[in-house]
Amino acid sequence: MLKLVFRFAPVVAGVALTLAVAHAAPPANVVLDPNQELVRHYGAEAASLDPAMDETVQETYIDTDLYEGLTRPDNKGQIVPGVAQSWERTAPTTWVFHLRHNAKWSNGAPVTAGDFVYAWQREVDPKTASVYTILISFVAHAEDILAGTLPPSKLGVRAIDPYTLEVQTKTPVPFFASMTANPVLAPEYRPVIDKFGVEWTKPEHLIGNGAFTLQYWSPNDKLVVVKNPLYWDAANVALNKVVWVPMDNNDTATKQFESGQLDMTYELPPGSYAQLKARYGAEVHIAPESANYYFALNVKDPVLKDVRVREALSMVIDRDTLVKRILGNGELPSADLMPINVEGANPTKRDWESWPMEKRIAVGRQLLAEAGYSAQKPLAVKYSYNTADINKLVGLYVLSEWRNKLGVQGTMENQEWKVFTQTRHDGTYQIARDGWSADYNDATTYLDLVRCGSDANDMRYCNPKVNALISQGSNELDDAKRTALLTQADQLAMSEYPGVPLYQRVTARLVRSYVGGYTDLDPMDRVPSQDLYIIKH
Amino acid sequence: MFAYTIRRLLFAIPTILAVVTICYVMVHLTPGGPFDHERKLPPAVLANLQAKYHLDESPLQQYFFYLGRLLHGDLGASFKYADWTVNELVAKALPVSLAVGGLSVPISMLIGIAMGTVAAVRRNSAVDYLVSALGNVGNAIPSFVLGPVLILVFALLLQNGHGVGWLPAGGWGGWRFRVLPITLLTIVNVATISRVMRGSLLEVLSSSFVRTARAKGLPERTVILRHAMRPALMPVLSLFTSIALSSITAAIVTETVFSLPGLGQLIINGAINRDYTLVLGLVVLVTAIAVLFNLIVDLLYAVVDPRIRY
Numbered sequence: 001m002l003k004l005v006f007r008f009a010p011v012v013a014g015v016a017l018t019l020a021v022a023h024a025a026p027p028a029n030v031v032l033d034p035n036q037e038l039v040r041h042y043g044a045e046a047a048s049l050d051p052a053m054d055e056t057v058q059e060t061y062i063d064t065d066l067y068e069g070l071t072r073p074d075n076k077g078q079i080v081p082g083v084a085q086s087w088e089r090t091a092p093t094t095w096v097f098h099l100r101h102n103a104k105w106s107n108g109a110p111v112t113a114g115d116f117v118y119a120w121q122r123e124v125d126p127k128t129a130s131v132y133t134i135l136i137s138f139v140a141h142a143e144d145i146l147a148g149t150l151p152p153s154k155l156g157v158r159a160i161d162p163y164t165l166e167v168q169t170k171t172p173v174p175f176f177a178s179m180t181a182n183p184v185l186a187p188e189y190r191p192v193i194d195k196f197g198v199e200w201t202k203p204e205h206l207i208g209n210g211a212f213t214l215q216y217w218s219p220n221d222k223l224v225v226v227k228n229p230l231y232w233d234a235a236n237v238a239l240n241k242v243v244w245v246p247m248d249n250n251d252t253a254t255k256q257f258e259s260g261q262l263d264m265t266y267e268l269p270p271g272s273y274a275q276l277k278a279r280y281g282a283e284v285h286i287a288p289e290s291a292n293y294y295f296a297l298n299v300k301d302p303v304l305k306d307v308r309v310r311e312a313l314s315m316v317i318d319r320d321t322l323v324k325r326i327l328g329n330g331e332l333p334s335a336d337l338m339p340i341n342v343e344g345a346n347p348t349k350r351d352w353e354s355w356p357m358e359k360r361i362a363v364g365r366q367l368l369a370e371a372g373y374s375a376q377k378p379l380a381v382k383y384s385y386n387t388a389d390i391n392k393l394v395g396l397y398v399l400s401e402w403r404n405k406l407g408v409q410g411t412m413e414n415q416e417w418k419v420f421t422q423t424r425h426d427g428t429y430q431i432a433r434d435g436w437s438a439d440y441n442d443a444t445t446y447l448d449l450v451r452c453g454s455d456a457n458d459m460r461y462c463n464p465k466v467n468a469l470i471s472q473g474s475n476e477l478d479d480a481k482r483t484a485l486l487t488q489a490d491q492l493a494m495s496e497y498p499g500v501p502l503y504q505r506v507t508a509r510l511v512r513s514y515v516g517g518y519t520d521l522d523p524m525d526r527v528p529s530q531d532l533y534i535i536k537h
Numbered sequence: 538m539f540a541y542t543i544r545r546l547l548f549a550i551p552t553i554l555a556v557v558t559i560c561y562v563m564v565h566l567t568p569g570g571p572f573d574h575e576r577k578l579p580p581a582v583l584a585n586l587q588a589k590y591h592l593d594e595s596p597l598q599q600y601f602f603y604l605g606r607l608l609h610g611d612l613g614a615s616f617k618y619a620d621w622t623v624n625e626l627v628a629k630a631l632p633v634s635l636a637v638g639g640l641s642v643p644i645s646m647l648i649g650i651a652m653g654t655v656a657a658v659r660r661n662s663a664v665d666y667l668v669s670a671l672g673n674v675g676n677a678i679p680s681f682v683l684g685p686v687l688i689l690v691f692a693l694l695l696q697n698g699h700g701v702g703w704l705p706a707g708g709w710g711g712w713r714f715r716v717l718p719i720t721l722l723t724i725v726n727v728a729t730i731s732r733v734m735r736g737s738l739l740e741v742l743s744s745s746f747v748r749t750a751r752a753k754g755l756p757e758r759t760v761i762l763r764h765a766m767r768p769a770l771m772p773v774l775s776l777f778t779s780i781a782l783s784s785i786t787a788a789i790v791t792e793t794v795f796s797l798p799g800l801g802q803l804i805i806n807g808a809i810n811r812d813y814t815l816v817l818g819l820v821v822l823v824t825a826i827a828v829l830f831n832l833i834v835d836l837l838y839a840v841v842d843p844r845i846r847y
Contacts, residue, residue, distance in 0.1 A: 045806075048619040055574075126581070129589040131574070133582055147581035201620045218629050219618060220798035220806075221709050245708065247796045252707050255685075256796070259692035259702035418569025418811050425577045455577040 025236035026533045030516055033534040037241040038515065040529070041253040043266040045220050045246040049201040052123040054184040055132040057437070057525070062244060063183035065225050065529050066208040070097045070116070070165070070180035075531035077522025079178040083111050083187065083209065084165070092172040092477055093140070097180075099163040102232045105189050106206075106213045113159035115187035121152040122188065134439045135179050140168040171474050174482070175343065175442045181526075182440070186210075211237045211530035220246055225529070238517075238533035257510045263534075264515060268508040270390045273329040276510065283513055286330035287520030290339050290438035291505040292446070293331075295383070295398065299498055300460045301430050308371045309379065310497035312364040315352045316405040317398055323503050326397050327390075332504040337436070337446050338490050339504045341523040344473075345443030345486040348494055361405045368406055380409040385433035386420040394502065395433065424458045434458065434499065441524055443486045444474060450493040461498035513537075538839070541847035542832065549828040553821060557607070560820045561600055564813050571616040571811040590616060603817065612818035617810040623818035626803055631822075633709060634792075634799035638785030641719045645726030645780065650773060652727065653734020657769075658761060660739065668731055675728025680721060684794035687717050707796035718795045722784050733776055738769040767841050774837055778830040786823045 026032060046059045051067055054060060064072070072082035084097035103111040123130050124145040136142050140156025156168030169176055179185065189207040196205045206214045211234070212225035223244040227237055245262065247253045250269040254276070256262045268276060268284070277284045297304045297313070304310055319333035332340065338347040352360050373379040383399060385391035392414065399410035415423060424432050436456070438445045447470050448454045452462035466489050473485030494501075507525045511518050514537035518527065572578060572586050587593040591602055606613055612623035656668035692702030705714050741747060742765055750760045785800070792801035800819065807815035839845045 045618070047617055050620065053619045126585040126588075129582075129585040131572070131578065131582065131586065133579070134576075143579075143581075146579065146585070148585075198614070198620065218798060219621060219626060220630070220802045221633075247707075249793060249796065251685075252794065252796045255688050255692065255706040256708060259688075259696070259706040260700045261702075261705055261708060416569070417809065418573050420569075421573040421575060422569050425573070455579055458577075 026238050026516060030533070031536040032238060033514065033536045036239045036534050037243070038239055038264070038529065038532060038534065039243045039245060039262050040264045041245050041247055041256070041262050041266045043246070044248050046223070049206065049214065049217070051119065051183045051186045051188060052128050052130050053132075054182075058246070060183055060526065062223060062225075063186065064210070064526060065212040065242060066206070066210045066214060067183045067186035068103070068210045068231075069183060069186045070099075071177055073181045073522060073524065073526045073528060075517050075522070075528065076519050077524060077526070079181055082181065083116075084180075087177055089174075089176075093169045095167045095169070095176055096160070097165040097167070097177075099165065100232060101163060103209060104230045104232065105209050106228050106230055107189075108230055109189070109207075110162070111187055111209050112162040113165040114162065115189065116165050116185075117155075117157050117159050118190045119186065119188035120157050121155050122193075123184070124155055125152045132184055135182055135184055138169050138171075138173050138176065138179065140170050142170070172477055174477075174479065175440060179440045211528075212239075212242060215241075222246070233530075237530045239529055242529045254510065262510075263512045264518075265510045268329060268510070270393070271328060273508060280510060283510055285507070285509055285511050285518070285520055287507045287525075288332055288339065288341055288523060289505045289507045289525055290342050290441060290523035291436060292334060292337055292339055293394070293435045293502050293505055294337060295500040295502065296424065296429075296432045296434040296459045297497065297499055298427055298430055298432070298460055300427060303379065303381065304430060306371045307496050308367040309373075310500075312367040312371075312406060313381075313402060313408070314497050314500045315350070315360045316357075316364040317401050317500065317502065318357060319502055322394070322397055326393060327503070329508045330506045332506070334501050334504045336490065336494055337449055337499065337501050338443060339438075339446075339523070342438060342443055342446065343441050345447075345483055345490055348487070348491045350494070364406055375407060378407050378409050380411075381431055382411045382413055382429075383431045383433070384413045384415060384420065384423060384429045386417045387414045391433045398500075398502070427458070427460055431500075432458070435505065437505075438524060443483075443490065444470065447486060447489055447493075450489075450498055459498040461493065461496070463493065463496065466493045538836065538847045542836070545828075545832050545835070549825070552828060553824050554604075556824045557604075557817060557821060558600075560817055561603065564811070564816050565596060567811065569811055571813060573811070590614070603814075607821065612821065613814035615812055615815050617806065617812040617815065623814050626815065627800070627818060627822060630798060630800045630803050633797055634785050634788065634801070637715060637718045637791070637797060637799065638722060638781070638788050640715070641722035641726060641784050642777075642781050644719070645723045645730055645784075646773070646777070648723065649727040649730025650734050650770070652731040653736075653773075654738055654761070654766070654769075656731065656735040657738035657742065658757075665735075668735065672728045672732045672735075675724050676732070680725055680790040681794060683724060684717075684721050684791060687721055688794070691717060707794070709796075709798050714795075718788075718791050718797060721791050721794070722788060726780050726784060729780070730773060730776060733772050734769065737772045738765060741765045741769040770841050771838065774834050774841065777834050777837075778827065781830050782823065782827055786819075786826055 042058050042061050044058055046062050048059060049062060051063055054063055068082045070082055070084040071079045074080045083099050083103045085100040087095060087097040089095050099113055105111060120136060122128055123136050124142045126148050133146055141150055141154045144150040145152050145155055158166050160166050192200045192205055192207045199205060203214045203217055211228055211231045213228045215226045216224040225242050227240045250267055253265045254269055257265050297310050299305055323331040323333050335350055335353055336347040338345055340347055368379060383395050385395050395412050402408035402410055423429050436449060448456040450461050450466060451457060451470055452467050469485050469489035473482050473489060476482040476485055514535045515532055516535045517532040572583055591599055615621050615623055615626060652668045656665040659665050688706045691704040692706035695703040704716050708714055747760060747765055750764050787801060789801035789805055792799045804819055807819060839847055
């Protein structure tokens with residue numbers, strides 16, 4: 001029975017997704033503008049356009065335009081067929097993707113299964129020195145190859161024939177097909193890489209298979225992509241040109257939107273929502289993102305190793321006031337590491353979240369008293385954060401909550417980003433600003449924060465029972481049971497308060513009313529340009 | 538003068554070497570490294586990266602490796618911008634900085650000298666007070682305030698019927714994109730130059746050789762233009778190097794406010810990302826430009842002051 005579930009469910013999903021893609025083109029009743037050109041701000045400059053070197057949101061944005069994976073996200077965040085027109089999970093750790101025959105590179109060559117094998121083997125090859133290997137690490141033997149103990153040819157991917165790709169995963173990964181939408185797992189065109197080496201991503205050389213091709217790129221200036229006429233679904237791509245504008249400074253980007261230079265910004269400056277909403281109304285878009293903001297508590301710290309102290313610190317914070325009065329960009333208060341819109345687990349509510357604040361304060365004081373703290377011997381903590389207005393603002397608020405409600409004496413220390421990341425990784429902090437954006441839409445990306453030995457676990461928290469539940473859940477083939485096990489892992493970990501979650505982050509940006517196809521529905525905020533269009537205005 | 542120029546250029550080599558060495562030590566001593574990310578990298582991945590960028594070698598080996606490449610004019614691959622070499626990044630950014638800073642400097646010199654001269658000649662008049670007031674305002678208001686004010690006025694308040702500003706709020710393109718950044722840099726530079734010029738000319742005008750010229754019955758215009766201006770320009774010339782360097786290679790605030798893809802942005806990004814090769818490459822460039830500008834100023838001294846001979 002179970003076997004039937006995993007054999008057939010993905011096939012059904014594949015058929016449904018094929019139907020869904022028919023709706024990607026602009027609706028028939030929309031009158032398109034003759035000038036289909038979009039100017040998008042995308043934050044800091046992309047470090048590379050080589051999918052194997054992708055790491056940041058910015059690189060993902062651009063490479064989603066330039067390359068297409070086995071699957072792709074649509075404008076609602078749904079996974080739809082990309083180069084693969086269908087796929088099936090033939091065993092718990094085996095996936096077979098059937099590639100469409102009309103997928104082409106921008107030079108007209110066919111996209112084949114071998115192009116995926118080449119790209120993925122190249123990514124795990126230590127000589128490539130890829131930074132972002134989290135997704136490829138789900139493929140069998142990837143970690144051993146990255147460590148140099150196996151050759152890249154041993155990666156669990158093979159071309160059965162030019163249009164059939166088989167992938168072996170390390171463990172059962174029910175969300176594997178959706179992960180292949182990330183351009184870090186896109187195919188690469190070997191002849192151009194062999195010929196031009198590191199120069200292959202320059203506009204004059206780059207060969208992609210996405211809806212757009214690279215026309216111009218000057219770092220920190222602009223990056224221009226134009227419609228790829230050879231893209232297999234080019235008939236449903238409305239935009240002729242997308243000008244991507246890099247800018248670190250969101251204030252400057254907002255001003256450029258206001259002066260008519262940009263059609264979309266990457267994100268609003270902190271605290272600007274109310275003012276911009278009053279001026280631009282529906283052009284201000286707010287949507288929950290699969291990302292959280294929390295304070296990491298170093299559980300090895302002599303003071304914070306006491307779970308009563310950690311619980312008291314978490315329960316007295318008024319998160320509603322924080323998101324409504326201090327931040328005000330539509331963030332969602334949260335006392336759990338798991339966002340509301342992540343798949344594979346349900347966020348946990350603590351009992352005290354429904355208590356009146358007076359009771360929470362009384363219990364918090366009681367917990368601190370039991371831990372040995374009093375007015376004569378107050379708890380003293382230090383909050384470290386990387387230099388940014390928002391981190392300072394949140395820190396001031398939380399420390400004032402702790403001081404007013406628990407008598408905690410808090411100090412703040414700001415550090416420059418690279419110093420701060422080192423401080424957090426080395427565990428030389430007491431309380432640190434932290435946050436996590438999902439690498440993929442599944443609960444395990446958040447459970448990495450509390451998994452023993454995880455590279456993402458800066459809190460030094462380790463409970464073997466939590467690890468066992470994560471492992472059980474990861475290997476579970478029944479979706480409902482898997483969700484239950486991973487939810488249980490989250491509940492157990494968060495009952496020991498390794499961190500103080502504060503809120504779920506949102507995507508907040510300005511989008512012109514004439515930009516069609518933009519929705520607020522993708523928690524991963526991928527917004528492929530191929531689903532956008534300019535309405536006549 | 539030719540021999541002097543050659544000698545000065547040869548002295549530039551040890552100067553650049555010393556600066557590179559000091560900077561090399563400083564960037565490697567700075568806490569945090571190029572591969573410190575939000576998420577700690579797995580040890581194998583970190584080892585692969587360090588091998589790729591020679592960071593697995595001893596500091597001395599890395600230093601000589603860098604110097605070897607530098608001698609061939611190769612500033613190395615950027616640690617952050619994996620698709621670009623530092624030479625390419627500089628080649629893209631330098632024309633932008635030259636177009637903005639390079640144009641602002643001569644404009645600032647002309648306006649600043651003219652304003653300072655008028656203020657000195659009309660000392661304690663309304664014109665003098667106005668020039669002094671403008672100079673003080675230009676010096677007192679920081680660029681990061683003045684820049685957004687210019688954007689507010691010319692890009693946000695003054696717009697055409699389609700909601701497009703008279704001038705762009707930032708970015709890079711044709712002449713319209715250059716007006717506000719050049720204006721900002723010029724305002725800041727003029728404030729300094731005019732103040733120095735005024736003080737210098739006042740001092741010269743009170744000297745005995747000017748009194749002699751006036752006693753000879755020369756017209757005031759001739760006294761000022763032919764006799765007083767040249768010596769009065771010496772302190773302004775001394776300012777040239779610092780103003781040119783700050784306008785062309787380190788206009789960090791202006792480039793940030795207007796989001797210009799120039800050298801200032803690279804300097805900031807290089808430092809923030811611990812992009813060792815990018816930082817060192819820019820240091821080499823700035824040092825070379827500083828040496829060149831200092832040489833030009835020294836040669837100009839001889840033109841302005843006949844007592845100076847090389």
